[in-house]
Amino acid sequence: MSVSLEMAAVLVLSYFLGAVPFGLVFTRMAGLGDIRGIGSGNIGATNVLRTGRKDLALATLLLDAGKGAIAVLLTRYYVAPDLAPLAGAAAFIGHCFPVYLGFRGGKGVATFMGTLFAIAWMLGLATALIWLFAAALFRISSLSALIASLLAPLVSYYLTGDQGWLPITFMTLVIYIRHRENIARLMKGAEPKIGSKKKQDQ
Template sequence: MTGVFMIFIGYLAGSLSTGIIVARLMGLGDPREDGSGNPGATNLLRLGGRSAAAATLLGDGLKGVLPVLAGHALGLSDGLLALVGLAAFLGHLYPAFFGFRGGKGIATGLGVFVAWSWPVGLGVLLSWLAVAVLMRMSSLAALISFALAPVYLLLFTDAWPLAAAAAGMALLTIWRHKGNIQRIARGEEPRIGRR
């Protein structure tokens, strides 16, 4: 029962859409209706500047970290920790509190990876940074770094349930970025630092 409860808590935590909350507090409207239409840190940077983006990034990351760390403290198995992290990620994508219209889950997913294993989280973050610096595309950086997450989990933890959940998160990331993928293929994807 503890595991089921923590999976539920993970989903509820993920459903707290930080970008929407920050935008409302700052009088920016609904980020799902402006800019890229995504309530993530990248869009909040466009709409409200660095402070809005930083608050969104921090809040979204903590949504992934805290439920998994709580699960660790309660002694949950790798299989249950995988489901708690996946639930937090799904909560961000499909938030119960905001009409099931959420973001793409990158910061929340990174928080989950960090809580599962900090070397894995660091590996995903460094991969994101490397692609972002070289290609100057946030979406491509997200796709590649999340695709590498299951590999890092097997290398650093040998925990198959966590790697399987990370693979599911990578597939969901591809699905949520399908529009970006089409723009990348056409050479129309916006570059970091350009509007």
Template sequence: MGAVVGSEVFSVPPADVLLAAFAAYLLGSVAFGLIIARAMNLGDPTKIGSGNIGTTNVLRTGSKAAAVLTLLLDSGKGAAAVAIGTYFAGGTGALVCGLAAFVGHLYPIWRRFRGGKGVATFLGVLLAVAFPIGAAVCAIWLLVAAIFRFSSLASLSSAVLSVPCLWALGQTQAIPFVALMTVLICWSHRGNIKRLLDGTESRIDLQSAQSQSKIDQ
């Protein structure tokens, strides 16, 4: 989609932004991991592993296909929220709706505000807001994961480095929104951070569909 942030955003009626953000939050709240696992008769991911609805915990059901679908749909709803915001409320709408979908994934109303850790949705938002930056952040995730084999470290690194990437490419209007998402990602990974510091964090198991990693996206 490319950069969607522009100077026209300040003329958008606040009501339009709020309505678009509410729709984006509801979209973000859709628990695709749970829906896919049940549709494929894989059981309830909330009953296994960490009980999370994200990609990694869906992988624990034993289906790589289900995990990939979850990843695509969770990132897709972030990108879709940006598109909704852009259509109805311009550049501000894009950023606000991207943030709203991200918050919806972390704190879904349908599941008593217990959701995933937001990394896939975060990446989807970045790819839609500024594709080169989103692609760079995805590359950071892959590089860190390949070298250190910690999904949590890859997620934290890519989130933290997203802000300098935005600044370097002049997307300064997006920085407050992305910085807030980064803080929320760090908060959602607080248990993982403790295990990384303690040396007890599980590594990514590339050979098993039922990875026992304790990281959820």
């Protein structure tokens, strides 16, 4: 298989892996209906939590993160290590724009984090710590995600050189696009804080 066909196969398969909407699948299996009709309408773990099912929210979080990690690891060990970051980015795009749901998916933060941990565990840990620090400082989930994703390419370049900072930068840009409504609320001072009873749309 040529390099170009190999890359195409990795990107396509990773995309379809990432496009599996676990939040929607779990809530439907639990008899909770369509998660897209609840809260923010997002298919991610934060919106699944609004159903009151913490177990389903945790499962969604882990599997959404796992999609990116699995794509990276399978590609690294069974195809080509240099394609691994691209595989994670493709899974991330699949989550954000899943063909199964008319290209209307989640915001990608969990899949982004899973991808980072699989690329380099120190990178994932550093980005997660940035998120936690920002969350403790500002108490706003979306802002924490924006700060962590913004710094992730710089952290990646420092820790891993040129191993994956370009795909990570691409994912960061998509995260900012997917959070444009959150950014608008942040600019107005209207974004709810963690623990607030107001609707969050992380």
